[in-house]
Amino acid sequence: MTRSVSRTAPGKVNLYFAVGPLRADGYHEVASLYAATDILERVTVSAGEQPGITQSMSVAPGSPVDQQVVAGAFDPALVPLDESNLAYRGAAAVLGEKDLSTTDIAVNLHIEKAVPVAGGMGGGSADAAAAMKAMNAYLVEAGLATSELPLERLLELAAPLGADVPFALLGGLAVGAGVGEKLTPMEIPEGVEPLRFGFVPSTSGLSTPAVFRELDDGRAAGRYPAPDAALEVPRDLIEALTTEAPLANRLPKIAALLRNDLAAPAVTLLPELELTLGSEAAKPQVAASFVSGSGPTVIKILF
Numbered sequence: 001m002t003r004s005v006s007r008t009a010p011g012k013v014n015l016y017f018a019v020g021p022l023r024a025d026g027y028h029e030v031a032s033l034y035a036a037t038d039i040l041e042r043v044t045v046s047a048g049e050q051p052g053i054t055q056s057m058s059v060a061p062g063s064p065v066d067q068q069v070v071a072g073a074f075d076p077a078l079v080p081l082d083e084s085n086l087a088y089r090g091a092a093a094v095l096g097e098k099d100l101s102t103t104d105i106a107v108n109l110h111i112e113k114a115v116p117v118a119g120g121m122g123g124g125s126a127d128a129a130a131a132m133k134a135m136n137a138y139l140v141e142a143g144l145a146t147s148e149l150p151l152e153r154l155l156e157l158a159a160p161l162g163a164d165v166p167f168a169l170l171g172g173l174a175v176g177a178g179v180g181e182k183l184t185p186m187e188i189p190e191g192v193e194p195l196r197f198g199f200v201p202s203t204s205g206l207s208t209p210a211v212f213r214e215l216d217d218g219r220a221a222g223r224y225p226a227p228d229a230a231l232e233v234p235r236d237l238i239e240a241l242t243t244e245a246p247l248a249n250r251l252p253k254i255a256a257l258l259r260n261d262l263a264a265p266a267v268t269l270l271p272e273l274e275l276t277l278g279s280e281a282a283k284p285q286v287a288a289s290f291v292s293g294s295g296p297t298v299i300k301i302l303f
């Protein structure tokens with residue numbers, strides 16, 4: 001019998017991203033406010049023929065990645081279907097926790113991409129999270145494990161895979177401390193009108209390490225403001241996102257409190273971003289336009 005299990009995980013936007021100084025270990029402390037988008041990565045684990053894990057990929061029709069494909073701006077070579085793939089690493093982490101190796105099973109991981117690649121929306125991280133959830137369920141279905149790992153354990157296994165992987169498991173709205181992996185979920189009470197996002201994928205990608213490097217170099221040269229002494233997501237922003245007043249009344253405050261320390265370095269590396277940000281912000285249905293994480297996808301908050 002062919003078994004297959006699919007799970008999804010969301011791409012993210014950072015509504016707030018304050019970056020501390022470069023640490024000795026090469027990472028940065030951040031104060032991040034993550035919001036999940038309704039753009040979902042889907043990973044399917046299905047029974048294969050040969051021992052080991054094979055991988056395949058497709059593009060979700062109508063998704064932002066599909067827009068990039070249509071614009072001739074999607075390079076599948078950017079997503080390596082090998083052991084460095086974050087979906088593979090997520091699946092392998094779950095297997096390891098069950099004392100199984102990748103040759104103890106015979107499966108294919110199919111990744112359906114919807115989140116722009118190298119776009120600052122954590123698409124690879126979402127693949128890792130979706131693969132962890134799918135493999136977790138698959139092992140039980142295939143009789144290779146008696147129970148699923150609890151979410152708390154998945155979150156611990158996720159952190160070493162990347163700062164954004166724990167949030168991709170959790171979704172919703174959350175404050176991220178540490179390098180972004182120490183999460184405090186923010187409850188959005190029922191009845192609170194959610195933000196509506198629009199996405200303008202770029203025709204080129206930006207490398208996250210390169211954008212952080214530009215920030216560090218630019219700070220050292222006085223081109224960007226020095227890091228804040230205390231890294232904190234403003235309470236006012238969280239309150240504006242989680243209170244029941246009509247969204248239209250809350251949007252000006254939300255727009256004024258958005259922040260991303262990586263935006264200026266991203267614009268330095270990809271100057272045409274400034275044009276996109278300006279032209280999107282000028283549209284009547286757009287309350288704010290900004291770069292998420294290291295960019296270059298431009299995110300719009302819609303009225």
Ligand code: ATP
Pocket residue numbers: 078079080084085086087111116117118119120121122123124125127128164206208293294295
């Ligand atoms: P983040 O904002 O989390 O830093 P991003 O959204 O800018 O990341 P991703 O699409 O997650 O960028 O991928 C960045 C790089 O990670 C890619 O260029 C690719 O080399 C590598 N990668 C590994 N696995 C994947 C995957 N499943 N999907 C996309 N990229 C992957």
